[in-house]
Amino acid sequence: MEGLFRGNVTEVKVVLASVALALACYQLVLAAVGYRKLRPRFLEPRPAFRTHRASGDTIAVVIVLVAVLCVSYFEIEDDAAFHAVTGAALIAVLGLKVVVIRWWHAASRFLPALGITVFVLLAATWASTAGAFLS
Amino acid sequence: MSAQTRQMIGSLLVAAIIVAVTIIAVTSKLGPTSAAELEQREDRAKERQEQREERLEEREDSGGEGG
Numbered sequence: 001m002e003g004l005f006r007g008n009v010t011e012v013k014v015v016l017a018s019v020a021l022a023l024a025c026y027q028l029v030l031a032a033v034g035y036r037k038l039r040p041r042f043l044e045p046r047p048a049f050r051t052h053r054a055s056g057d058t059i060a061v062v063i064v065l066v067a068v069l070c071v072s073y074f075e076i077e078d079d080a081a082f083h084a085v086t087g088a089a090l091i092a093v094l095g096l097k098v099v100v101i102r103w104w105h106a107a108s109r110f111l112p113a114l115g116i117t118v119f120v121l122l123a124a125t126w127a128s129t130a131g132a133f134l135s
Numbered sequence: 136m137s138a139q140t141r142q143m144i145g146s147l148l149v150a151a152i153i154v155a156v157t158i159i160a161v162t163s164k165l166g167p168t169s170a171a172e173l174e175q176r177e178d179r180a181k182e183r184q185e186q187r188e189e190r191l192e193e194r195e196d197s198g199g200e201g202g
Contacts, residue, residue: 015161022157026150047143055150134164 013069014130020062021126023055024119030055031115053101060094063122067091083128090121 032038033048067087097114100107 011162011165014165015158018161019154019157022153023150026153030146043142043146044139047139047146050143051146051150054147058150134161 009069009073010133013066014133016062016066016069017126017130018134020059020066021122021130023059023062024122027052027055027059027115028119031112035112060098063090063094080129083125086121086125086128090118090125093117093121 029038030048030052033040033043034045034052036045070087093114097111097118100111100114
C-alpha cells in the first residue's frame with residue numbers, strides 16, 4: 001500500500017475523505033432541491049435527484065476506499081476510538097441507505113433521516129482525523 | 136437537448152468543480168509535509184553532502200601533492 005502511494009497513505013486518505021465531505025455538503029443542497037425545500041429557477045427536483053444519486057454513488061466508493069485504507073494500513077489505537085466508532089457507524093448506515101435505495105423501497109420514507117445521519121457521521125469521522133491533520 | 140438534461144450536466148459539472156477545488160485546497164495545505172517531498176529533500180541534502188565531501192577530499196589530495 002505504501003509503495004502504491006509513494007509513502008503518502010495518510011495524505012491520500014485525507015484528500016479522499018475531504019473530497020467525500022465536500023461532495024456530501026453538495027448532496028445536502030441537491031436533496032433540499034429534490035425535496036422542494038429549495039426552489040432555484042435553474043434546477044428542477046428530478047435532475048437534482050439524479051445528480052444526487054450519481055454523486056452519492058461516488059461518495060460511497062470513496063468512503064469504502066478510505067475505510068479499506070484505514071483498516072489495512074493503520075492500527076486501531078486508544079486515542080482513535082472515537083474515529084473507529086464513527087467510521088464503523090458510517091459504513092453501517094451507508095450500507096443500510098444503499099439497501100433502502102436499491103431493494104427495500106418500503107423504507108424509503110427514512111431516506112432523508114438516513115442521509116442526514118450519513119452526513120453527520122462523515123463530518124464527525126473526518127473531523128476526528130483529517131480535520132486534526134490539516135489544522 | 137432537453138432542459139432537464141442540461142440541468143443535470145450543469146449540476147454534475149458543479150460536483151466535478153467541487154472535487155477539483157477540494158483536491159487543490161487540501162494538497163496545497165499538505166504541501167511539503169508529504170512523505171515523497173520529504174524523501175526528495177533528504178536525497179538532495181545527502182547528494183549535496185556527498186559532493187561537499189568529494190570536493191574536500193580532492194582539495195586535500197591536491198594540497199598534499201603541492202606541499
